[in-house]
Amino acid sequence: MSLKIGVPSKGRLMEKTFDWFGARGVVMARSGSDREYAGAVEGIAGVELVLLSAGEIPRELAAGRIHLGVTGSDLVRDKLADWEAQVVELAGLGFGHADLIIAVPVAWIDVDTVDDLDAAAAAFRRAHGFRLRIATKYHRLVREFLTEQGVADYQLVDSQGATEGTVKNLTAEAIADITSSGETLRANHLKILSDGLVHASQATLFAARGAEWDADTRTTLAVLAAQLGVVAEV
Amino acid sequence: MTINRAAIRAEAEALFTAFKAAGAQAVEADTLLPAETLLDLYGEDIRARAYVTSDPLRGEMMLRPDFTVPVVQAHMNGGAEPARYCYIGEVYRKQDHLGPRASEYLQVGFELFDRVAPEAADAELFALFHGLLAPLGLRPATGDIGILMAAVNGLTTTDRRKAALLRHIWRPARFRKLLDRFSGRAAVPQARADMLARLGSDTPDALIAAAGPMTGLRSEDEIAARVAGLIEDAETPALKAPEAALLYDLLTLQAPARAALSHLRGITFMMPAIEPAVDRFATRLDALERHGINPSDLPFAASHGRTSMEYYDGFVFSFHGAGDGPAVATGGRYDALTAVLGQGRSIPAVGGIIRPALVAAVREGLV
Numbered sequence: 237m238s239l240k241i242g243v244p245s246k247g248r249l250m251e252k253t254f255d256w257f258g259a260r261g262v263v264m265a266r267s268g269s270d271r272e273y274a275g276a277v278e279g280i281a282g283v284e285l286v287l288l289s290a291g292e293i294p295r296e297l298a299a300g301r302i303h304l305g306v307t308g309s310d311l312v313r314d315k316l317a318d319w320e321a322q323v324v325e326l327a328g329l330g331f332g333h334a335d336l337i338i339a340v341p342v343a344w345i346d347v348d349t350v351d352d353l354d355a356a357a358a359a360f361r362r363a364h365g366f367r368l369r370i371a372t373k374y375h376r377l378v379r380e381f382l383t384e385q386g387v388a389d390y391q392l393v394d395s396q397g398a399t400e401g402t403v404k405n406l407t408a409e410a411i412a413d414i415t416s417s418g419e420t421l422r423a424n425h426l427k428i429l430s431d432g433l434v435h436a437s438q439a440t441l442f443a444a445r446g447a448e449w450d451a452d453t454r455t456t457l458a459v460l461a462a463q464l465g466v467v468a469e470v
Numbered sequence: 471m472t473i474n475r476a477a478i479r480a481e482a483e484a485l486f487t488a489f490k491a492a493g494a495q496a497v498e499a500d501t502l503l504p505a506e507t508l509l510d511l512y513g514e515d516i517r518a519r520a521y522v523t524s525d526p527l528r529g530e531m532m533l534r535p536d537f538t539v540p541v542v543q544a545h546m547n548g549g550a551e552p553a554r555y556c557y558i559g560e561v562y563r564k565q566d567h568l569g570p571r572a573s574e575y576l577q578v579g580f581e582l583f584d585r586v587a588p589e590a591a592d593a594e595l596f597a598l599f600h601g602l603l604a605p606l607g608l609r610p611a612t613g614d615i616g617i618l619m620a621a622v623n624g625l626t627t628t629d630r631r632k633a634a635l636l637r638h639i640w641r642p643a644r645f646r647k648l649l650d651r652f653s654g655r656a657a658v659p660q661a662r663a664d665m666l667a668r669l670g671s672d673t674p675d676a677l678i679a680a681a682g683p684m685t686g687l688r689s690e691d692e693i694a695a696r697v698a699g700l701i702e703d704a705e706t707p708a709l710k711a712p713e714a715a716l717l718y719d720l721l722t723l724q725a726p727a728r729a730a731l732s733h734l735r736g737i738t739f740m741m742p743a744i745e746p747a748v749d750r751f752a753t754r755l756d757a758l759e760r761h762g763i764n765p766s767d768l769p770f771a772a773s774h775g776r777t778s779m780e781y782y783d784g785f786v787f788s789f790h791g792a793g794d795g796p797a798v799a800t801g802g803r804y805d806a807l808t809a810v811l812g813q814g815r816s817i818p819a820v821g822g823i824i825r826p827a828l829v830a831a832v833r834e835g836l837v
Contacts, residue, residue: 317566317567317568318566318567318568321567321568322568341682341684341685341686341688342681342682342683343678343681343682343683343684343685343690343693344681344688344693345668345669345674345677345678345681345693345697346665346669346693346696346697346700348661348662348664348665349659349661349662351659351662352665354644355634355696356688356696358634358637359692359695359696360688360692363692364687366510367509367510367513376518379514379517379518382514383514383515383518385644386638386641386643386644386647388513388637388638388641389513390513390514391509391513391514392514392517403685403686404685404686406686406687408686409686409687409688424685425682425683425685426685430661431661
């Protein structure tokens with residue numbers, strides 16, 4: 237049985253992943269035409285390349301349909317309940333950096349920390365009769381963060397895109413979103429809470445605990461791990 | 471742990487029969503509940519724990535995460551007083567960790583609404599549970615969130631600080647952080663000190679104008695009101711050391727109920743605000759004694775029940791098996807919840823649930 241490794245199927249994330257493995261002597265390439273999602277691995281025997289959307293890789297890992305997968309650490313933490321029981325983090329790949337942050341309007345001169353947000357949420361609920369809304373698509377990560385910080389009187393509202401616009405459109409009072417530069421935040425008159433970093437994400441190599449680990453795939457994993465210079469215990 | 475469903479059902483039916491024999495009227499509750507009411511009451515935590523689904527006409531609905539809300543609502547819409555209700559049925563809770571905790575399980579519960587003698591109602595309910603569970607050799611735990619709330623209300627400080635503490639009674643870590651700050655045990659965080667310096671440099675209006683354009687629903691007046699609050703808070707003196715020490719002492723108070731009462735009686739002269747709550751505690755212990763429960767070996771902890779659902783505001787209790795698993799039975803007083811659901815009306819209420827699957831597991835020696 238070959239060891240299946242899922243990597244993002246397009247864009248910079250795919251290119252950077254190929255570069256990272258290539259620099260360690262594992263050469264990945266898409267085969268066939270540009271539009272065909274098939275790939276090949278050279279430099280090591282017994283590894284099968286599976287090209288997938290980065291957003292689907294967490295699910296495929298959890299289901300055990302791939303042994304290894306490269307995707308953003310934010311996606312694994314947000315999409316998988318009890319993620320550490322389902323996957324093992326083998327290595328951060330050092331690219332695809334993005335921070336999941338909480339941001340509020342710049343005009344909120346009284347709010348600088350999560351603590352302030354909590355107090356503002358209490359007053360907001362009293363004044364408006366509903367809980368302060370935070371727009372995000374990272375529900376699990378944000379809720380776990382706010383629960384751990386002991387924040388009350390807020391609600392999460394789903395926003396799958398253009399999240400920074402929700403405050404201006406009056407569908408949310410604050411947002412929790414990925415930011416790599418902060419320019420979109422500034423353009424929408426939002427500022428980041430000084431202690432509002434929910435998660436610092438990067439492209440990460442994961443192993444699936446629930447995949448079928450037979451003698452072949454274990455041997456291949458050991459060889460691959462040695463070549464990549466990572467510790468792999470599944 | 472696998473116990474067949476028939477055995478669990480039989481345990482549930484036996485408990486339900488006992489509740490009816492104790493004078494409760496059997497009530498039914500919907501399985502699909504409007505999400506809005508539950509979210510408004512419990513906040514985002516309930517969204518992480520309840521199954522949310524959508525109805526084409528009624529909008530977001532939740533699979534019943536507990537019976538308390540529908541039973542209280544039914545009572546507020548025309549129940550007699552006093553009233554005793556019992557129910558049996560499934561509740562649904564998402565589990566965020568892989569493990570043996572069920573996401574769908576039977577609950578059998580008893581709720582008692584009585585405005586005449588709440589402490590007698592507490593004792594009646596606890597004694598009923600205690601008697602039914604006695605053959606299982608469970609470990610009871612009790613507490614009283616009302617004493618803690620009374621202590622906070624009695625602090626010599628601003629209403630703002632009291633409200634902040636009361637709001638976080640159910641989040642012990644947060645409560646502790648606030649108390650550390652209000653009592654001067656923790657320094658003002660640098661971020662707050664910097665902000666105060668900034669806020670002191672000009673009027674709120676000028677500062678808001680300088681910060682950038684207004685966006686969103688939260689208005690300039692709301693921002694200015696909180697700025698005023700922050701400045702007032704910065705000028706508020708720390709809690710007096712003896713007062714703070716008493717509150718810290720209360721948070722960790724853990725003793726057999728009778729001994730805990732003596733301790734509380736001993737500190738009441740320094741904290742007179744807790745006297746009515748301590749009197750109620752004493753009345754409850756006497757009532758328990760009349761039901762044949764000995765308060766001298768009933769465990770009591772002033773902080774018990776603070777991490778459970780955010781609605782208990784008085785007597786709280788639970789019964790535990792040998793392991794660290796979920797409690798076999800839990801309950802408590804939730805007077806404030808009836809006010810929220812009653813839209814202006816309220817009635818003192820106490821209730822509790824038993825989990826028949828865990829009763830069966832204990833009986834089989836599996837827990």
